[in-house]
Amino acid sequence: MKRLAVFASGNGSNFQSITDAIKSGTLEAEICLVVCDREDAYVLERAKLENINLFSFSPKNYANKAEFETEILEKLRQHDVDFIILAGYMRLIGPTLLQKYSQRIVNIHPSLLPSFPGKDAIGQAFDAGVKETGVTVHYVDDGMDTGPIIAQKTVPILDGDTKDILQKRIQETEHDMYPSVLQQLCQKKLT
Numbered sequence: 001m002k003r004l005a006v007f008a009s010g011n012g013s014n015f016q017s018i019t020d021a022i023k024s025g026t027l028e029a030e031i032c033l034v035v036c037d038r039e040d041a042y043v044l045e046r047a048k049l050e051n052i053n054l055f056s057f058s059p060k061n062y063a064n065k066a067e068f069e070t071e072i073l074e075k076l077r078q079h080d081v082d083f084i085i086l087a088g089y090m091r092l093i094g095p096t097l098l099q100k101y102s103q104r105i106v107n108i109h110p111s112l113l114p115s116f117p118g119k120d121a122i123g124q125a126f127d128a129g130v131k132e133t134g135v136t137v138h139y140v141d142d143g144m145d146t147g148p149i150i151a152q153k154t155v156p157i158l159d160g161d162t163k164d165i166l167q168k169r170i171q172e173t174e175h176d177m178y179p180s181v182l183q184q185l186c187q188k189k190l191t
Ligand code: GRF
Pocket: 008, 009, 010, 011, 012, 013, 014, 015, 087, 088, 089, 108, 109, 110, 174
């Protein structure tokens, strides 16, 4: 069974959907570590409730990204992690982690990439007035939401939608999509 580390900075609803899929048996994997870079993130409560090992840190306590990523790497080694799963982790991954986990870091982004990369992708799509947006799961490289795409799902923007309604529709899609894409990924042989 593949061993996952989930990286998150906020609410953690995607962490929850992955955890729930594991519990229900639709995702055959194990979350062995949650990594969080914010002391006030709700995902910390979720991880505690689920009894999952936690590494939370404040970037301001480190000289630079290489320093905290080196510490993260040591935790990943201790927990024998196969894949890093980004789920609302609001930081670019640096070379320290990218080199060791090449092709083993996955992200979910709330747009049809390459459209609307970066922050507030839902707001960007809503303000642009497009008729559809969506969700992308992709491998992570050194760019901002630029790595090779694994899967995409379209979400319509309907007349009368507010940004909140759209956000809810996108999140429902994410919660369904991420565990099932991860299940496919976890069945592959690691090279
Ligand atoms: C999701 O919309 C994800 O696509 C983006 O950050 C958000 C995280 O939400 N990368 P949550 O913390 O999982 O609720």
